[in-house]
Amino acid sequence: MFLIKKRLVFYFLIFSPFVMVVAQETLEQTENIPVDHKKLVVQGEIICLPIYPKKNSNYFPEENDLSENLEAYNTKWDNQQFNPYWNEELTFPFQLAFQDEDFSPPVDRKMVITSRYGWRRGRPHQGIDIDLQVGDSVKSILEGKIRYVGYHGGHGNTVVVRHYNGLETVYAHLSKSLVKENDEVKKGQIIGTGGVTGNARGSHLHLEVRYHGKSINPEYLFEFASDTKVRSDTLFVTKKWMTPRYHRSTRMSKIVIHKTMEDIARIKEEQKKIYTVRKGDTLHRIANKYGLAVSEICKTNSLKYNSVLKIGQQIIIN
Structure with a gap:
């Protein structure tokens, strides 16, 4: 670490097989200067982590948050299987953290959701369908790394992007993929073109959000409106938001964000x-x-x- 004219230059955290580079912008106040350092062991290597005051949200302030996110990002990296987590069980509720306040629209045109996450024609619909035309650009909604590219059953031509917090986004029914496995992609980068491959009724983008192989209602995490906001920098995910039968594909579910465990207990009591x-x-x-x-x-x-x-x-x- 070096301080040059109140600027903190790059930290390089190196671990196999990924490299994380954290850049800190101009430090104008002393609260943005590291107050301590902690040692972490990540995949057998010792990393010195700068600890910032809690007011600084540009990086993970807690040791446990960082180690959990690194583990979620690295675990079961598999370019062959669509779902390498098929034999895992999740413990609910679990917490997700986001560095981004907004996301990139996956299509260039106005986002029109034609079918939502939920029960549809007697089967679970595990994502949302967004209207597009064949050949339209499809973009990654967040920065990440390409884990899977291939033809997968009813999804047709599919790209799976894994993001830093362990989430994966699935882009299905593509006419063409424009990335390959292990490519790093930026938020808003084109990864394919729209199509009707797989089990698709007309051209559309089928977008899924998954965590450890299990689908999450995308609208619980993201506002698919003109301002494209991430709903919260941290939130808890309960079983309800990962179970299609609790929702209907023909209407938007009432979104109530759980930011704390107290929120979950209170809302559960109110819903009795x-x-x-x-x-x-x-x-x-x-x-x-x-x-x-x-x-x-x-x-x-x-x-x-x-x-x-x-x-x-x-x-x-x-």
Whole structure:
């Protein structure tokens, strides 16, 4: 590290197989000067990490945040499999952090979502469909590195970009891919052209956001409007936002961001409802009405899967 006329020149953090370069802009106040250093062990190598005051958000201030993000970025780097995490289970809720306040629109034209994340025609739709014409440019919404390029089942020609926080974005139904595996890409860089390959009804971009192989409702993380904002620099992801059956592809779900664990507990308490059983009701019918799994209703109400409901019985709906 060198200070030259109140400028902090580049730190180079080197670890195999990636190189992270962190540049700090002009330091006009003492609060932007490192107050300490911590040693981290990343893939067997010792890294000295500068620790900034908490007001500085240009870099990760906490040791655990950095190590977790580096691990998420590096783990299971596989150019052959579309989903190298297929045998992993996630623990909910988990936290995501973003360095960007906004993202690049994946298409040049106005973003028109023709189908949303959720249940569609009896099947899970694990992304959003954005209108485009064949041959239109498709861009990476955030900076990252190309992990997968290939033809993948119903996705057709597909590009998968992994981002620094472990998220992956999937760009499907492309007519042509313009990048190759292990290429580094900038936010807004063209990675392919729109098409109708795979299981596509008309030309559109199928965009998915995944974490450790599991899809997340993209609209929980990003505002697909003219200002293209990332909804929060840090947030928690619950099972609801990674389960298509809780949503409908024909309408936008109500977005409530969980920024703290307290938010999750409060919102969960507020969303509790009491349903009074009516004639003809079954656990399956009630579960479908509220977009829940039968097992969840059974667990909350200490019921068995084959329980017979009584008219007037009260059921807690979470």
